[in-house]
Amino acid sequence: xxxxxxxxxxxGYQVVGVTTPTQVVPDAEMLRxxxxxxxxxxxHSSSAQTGEPKTEITDRQMFVxxxxxxxxxxxxxxxxxxxxxxxxxxxxxxxVKRAWASERTLLACEKLRITTLMSQxxxxxxxxxxxxxxxxxxxxxxxxxxFQSAVLMSVALGETAGHTEFLRGVEQTHPEWKxxxxxxxxxxxxxxxxxxxxxxxxxNKGLPSLAKLNDTGEDIRANGFAYTEQLAKWVETIIGSIxxxxxxxxNPNPDxxxxxxxxxxxxxxxxxxxxxxxxxxxxxxxxxxxxxxxxTLREHHQERRGGLxxxxxxxxxxxxxxxxxxxxxxxxxxxxxxxxATEMGRxxxxxSRLLTDPQRRIFDRVVKGAGGVVLVDTSGxxxxxxDEVKQLVLHAPSALVxxxxxxxxxxxxxxxxxxxxxxxxxxxxxxxxNEVDLPALRWAVKNKQRPTSPVIWVSDGYxxxxxxxxxxxxxxxxxxxxQKNGVYVVPEPEQAIELLKKLQRREKITSIIPEYLSVxxxxxxxxxxxxx
Amino acid sequence: xPKKSKTKNPxxxxxxxxxxxxxxxxxxxxxxxxxxVAGTGKTYxxxxxxxxxxxxxxxxxxxxxxxxxxxxxxxxxASGSWSWLTGAGIKAWQGNGKVGGRLVIDEIDKAGGDxxxxxxxxxxxxxxxxxxxxxxxxxxxxxxxxxxxxxTNIEDMTELPMALxxxxxxxxxxxxxxxxxxxxxxxxxxxxxxQMCDAGERRISLRSFYAYDKLRKSLGAKKSAEIVxxxxxxxxxxxxxxxxxxxxV
Numbered sequence: 001x002x003x004x005x006x007x008x009x010x011x012g013y014q015v016v017g018v019t020t021p022t023q024v025v026p027d028a029e030m031l032r033x034x035x036x037x038x039x040x041x042x043x044h045s046s047s048a049q050t051g052e053p054k055t056e057i058t059d060r061q062m063f064v065x066x067x068x069x070x071x072x073x074x075x076x077x078x079x080x081x082x083x084x085x086x087x088x089x090x091x092x093x094x095x096v097k098r099a100w101a102s103e104r105t106l107l108a109c110e111k112l113r114i115t116t117l118m119s120q121x122x123x124x125x126x127x128x129x130x131x132x133x134x135x136x137x138x139x140x141x142x143x144x145x146x147f148q149s150a151v152l153m154s155v156a157l158g159e160t161a162g163h164t165e166f167l168r169g170v171e172q173t174h175p176e177w178k179x180x181x182x183x184x185x186x187x188x189x190x191x192x193x194x195x196x197x198x199x200x201x202x203x204n205k206g207l208p209s210l211a212k213l214n215d216t217g218e219d220i221r222a223n224g225f226a227y228t229e230q231l232a233k234w235v236e237t238i239i240g241s242i243x244x245x246x247x248x249x250x251n252p253n254p255d256x257x258x259x260x261x262x263x264x265x266x267x268x269x270x271x272x273x274x275x276x277x278x279x280x281x282x283x284x285x286x287x288x289x290x291x292x293x294x295x296t297l298r299e300h301h302q303e304r305r306g307g308l309x310x311x312x313x314x315x316x317x318x319x320x321x322x323x324x325x326x327x328x329x330x331x332x333x334x335x336x337x338x339x340x341a342t343e344m345g346r347x348x349x350x351x352s353r354l355l356t357d358p359q360r361r362i363f364d365r366v367v368k369g370a371g372g373v374v375l376v377d378t379s380g381x382x383x384x385x386x387d388e389v390k391q392l393v394l395h396a397p398s399a400l401v402x403x404x405x406x407x408x409x410x411x412x413x414x415x416x417x418x419x420x421x422x423x424x425x426x427x428x429x430x431x432x433x434n435e436v437d438l439p440a441l442r443w444a445v446k447n448k449q450r451p452t453s454p455v456i457w458v459s460d461g462y463x464x465x466x467x468x469x470x471x472x473x474x475x476x477x478x479x480x481x482x483q484k485n486g487v488y489v490v491p492e493p494e495q496a497i498e499l500l501k502k503l504q505r506r507e508k509i510t511s512i513i514p515e516y517l518s519v520x521x522x523x524x525x526x527x528x529x530x531x532x
Numbered sequence: 533x534p535k536k537s538k539t540k541n542p543x544x545x546x547x548x549x550x551x552x553x554x555x556x557x558x559x560x561x562x563x564x565x566x567x568x569v570a571g572t573g574k575t576y577x578x579x580x581x582x583x584x585x586x587x588x589x590x591x592x593x594x595x596x597x598x599x600x601x602x603x604x605x606x607x608x609x610a611s612g613s614w615s616w617l618t619g620a621g622i623k624a625w626q627g628n629g630k631v632g633g634r635l636v637i638d639e640i641d642k643a644g645g646d647x648x649x650x651x652x653x654x655x656x657x658x659x660x661x662x663x664x665x666x667x668x669x670x671x672x673x674x675x676x677x678x679x680x681x682x683x684t685n686i687e688d689m690t691e692l693p694m695a696l697x698x699x700x701x702x703x704x705x706x707x708x709x710x711x712x713x714x715x716x717x718x719x720x721x722x723x724x725x726x727q728m729c730d731a732g733e734r735r736i737s738l739r740s741f742y743a744y745d746k747l748r749k750s751l752g753a754k755k756s757a758e759i760v761x762x763x764x765x766x767x768x769x770x771x772x773x774x775x776x777x778x779x780x781v
Binding site: 076 | 734763767774
């Protein structure tokens with residue numbers, strides 16, 4: 001018997017039999033954007049698997065499933081929303097270059113924005129958006145203990161049908177992550193939803209509304225993607241503050257739901273367990289901190305138009321100009337290399353010790369200092385006298401000491417005032433502003449003598465960028481940098497001297513966190529700032 | 533995708549293509565081809581824009597048409613004699629007797645061989661164009677001010693015969709409907725109608741939008757879309773839903 005002939009549809013599919021599935025092609029030409037003109041789109045038929053559906057805005061190409069079912073329809077709507085509001089590849093590069101958040105986090109938060117917009121437009125992503133790979137992905141990230149990826153995937157899948165499956169996968173290995181991931185994702189959704197509510201409130205008060213979530217203006221303040229950037233920045237801050245979530249309790253119950261129910265009935269036991277690792281209380285506290293941080297994120301949007309910086313992360317800081325005045329004066333003390341007596345060696349330089357030293361240490365051994373960099377903020381808010389700075393130099397054993405202060409367009413804003421046992425004759429006059437806190441810190445870390453050399457930053461934490469503009473954004477950047485590079489922070493010169501003395505005695509030292517940085521960190525993350 | 537031009541047209545200002553048409557005709561260009569998708573108002577522009585003191589005459593070309601439509605034909609009269617009925621081409625040549633008129637030729641590519649040849653003669657430069665009246669035997673030439681606007685749905689101008697292209701140095705692609713045509717529909721649909729006009733094979737005509745606009749007032753969006761757009765109704769409504777961020781009711 002001859003096989004039945006196959007029919008080819010307009011999309012190129014070969015369909016066996018006499019019926020042809022109904023093909024639904026999205027009308028992407030109808031979409032309007034503020035930043036690009038409308039035009040013809042090329043629609044390609046693709047499968048519904050993750051990675052297959054995609055939209056290339058620059059070339060006006062869309063890859064979507066064209067079946068006439070709700071699942072395909074929702075994927076089409078998702079891609080249509082990308083075509084409507086997401087930045088093109090070229091524009092995305094600009095956002096990435098702003099460096100307030102990584103591309104990976106931006107993409108995850110953008111997916112959540114799209115899903116939120118879908119829900120607001122009357123689609124049902126919580127029922128229909130799912131491709132079947134979510135459980136496996138959740139299981140994989142938790143198996144590899146990759147909390148960061150778990151957060152990003154959870155955010156990307158937020159409000160979709162696949163989110164529940166993803167969490168179920170995570171739960172297999174890390175049941176204690178489930179609540180954290182849910183909480184972080186919820187905060188993201190609440191943030192996006194609060195934008196419309198807030199705009200409505202402003203309209204009722206007769207105030208001009210801010211950018212909508214789906215706006216595509218060329219100016220960043222008129223572009224909804226700015227909210228994606230804002231959320232991405234927040235997500236990264238939260239991931240950074242949590243780093244690794246509290247481990248699972250010692251006797252985990254394989255069934256998460258039953259486990260939580262059990263805990264509810266055993267409050268007395270919880271109290272006696274304390275708040276150490278593996279303690280359910282620690283998770284609970286963390287959840288509250290995430291809630292608080294999410295609330296701050298929403299409040300910031302209302303109070304400060306989202307607190308969104310106009311410029312990229314690098315452009316907000318002043319340009320660092322390093323000045324190196326001649327270091328002519330010897331520093332009396334322990335700066336630099338030091339020779340100490342030893343019983344072994346090549347050249348007996350201390351021959352008198354044959355008689356005076358019971359251990360007969362007639363040779364020399366060179367002992368290098370611990371090194372280190374002391375960076376002194378000499379801006380107006382610090383009100384440091386010349387003598388206080390000098391005292392810092394004298395107490396900095398074998399350290400590179402620099403002072404910085406912005407405010408001049410031409411003169412250096414960072415001066416190296418001591419290095420290798422020598423210091424400058426007269427200390428440079430500070431300009432009064434900050435402007436270059438983060439670039440100065442970067443310089444200090446880069447100029448460490450050895451990877452283990454400590455970097456001590458003497459500052460009250462009131463950091464500012466170009467034109468002496470301050471803000472929580474800048475403070476958070478500095479905090480993140482200090483955390484990442486293990487910078488010791490002390491606000492007062494006396495405390496710095498005390499810390500330097502401890503360093504000389506090879507005692508353990510810790511930062512004394514400036515109040516401003518502490519407050520900002522708590523507001524932004526809901527957590528207590530911990531520095532080295 | 534090209535960046536959107538910084539200066540947006542005010543609501544009723546002419547789009548770029550229409551402004552070019554207007555400027556060309558106002559400046560006295562007397563041979564213009566308007567090409568592009570159907571239903572955008574090309575003929576309307578030919579009949580209404582520019583110097584029209586000599587009147588405007590329309591000629592719709594088909595396979596079946598004859599030279600009678602262009603130059604004229606003999607017609608029996610009530611008295612049993614025959615009189616000459618002048619065609620649109622010659623009428624446009626003569627205009628109002630003082631200045632030449634406008635000849636608007638729709639779909640010239642659809643005209644048959646002999647009509648096409650006659651049209652070439654009619655649209656030739658005034659110095660070469662001459663036609664002998666069969667009744668009066670008088671040589672007739674186009675009067676000063678005679679102009680021709682040719683419209684076609686052909687997208688690729690290379691498909692037009694060289695002789696014709698040679699006579700029409702200015703060809704303007706019309707990719708947007710005329711603003712006055714858009715004003716006839718509800719405001720929320722105007723932008724979609726404008727964009728879908730130039731959407732290639734997925735183009736939606738203005739007439740479909742008019743019908744949908746009228747129907748939805750009594751039947752609601754969903755049913756109206758199903759009646760007008762058939763199987764395409766879902767994607768049409770979904771696109772509006774995505775674009776406006778609201779469910780279409």
